[in-house]
Amino acid sequence: MKSKNPTCPICTQSAQEDFRPFCSKRCADIDLNRWLTGQYAIPIEEEPNDDSFQAPSENPHESKLN
Numbered sequence: 001m002k003s004k005n006p007t008c009p010i011c012t013q014s015a016q017e018d019f020r021p022f023c024s025k026r027c028a029d030i031d032l033n034r035w036l037t038g039q040y041a042i043p044i045e046e047e048p049n050d051d052s053f054q055a056p057s058e059n060p061h062e063s064k065l066n
């Protein structure tokens with residue numbers, strides 16, 4: 001019975017000896033990347049950037065409907 005049972009801060013799985021405190025190289029890279037990008041405290045959200053998209057005020061195909 002171990003007194004310490006570290007878990008991966010990325011995926012909360014059991015940490016591996018070689019990658020502590022992470023469970024794998026992948027999670028270690030994810031953590032590192034979060035630090036490098038300054039988004040450590042921000043959960044990953046992949047959302048399309050709608051700000052760059054604006055519907056044209058005049059639809060060239062609209063005349064077909066008339």
Ligand SMILES: [Zn+2]
Nearest residue numbers: 008011023027
């Ligand atoms: Zn992990």
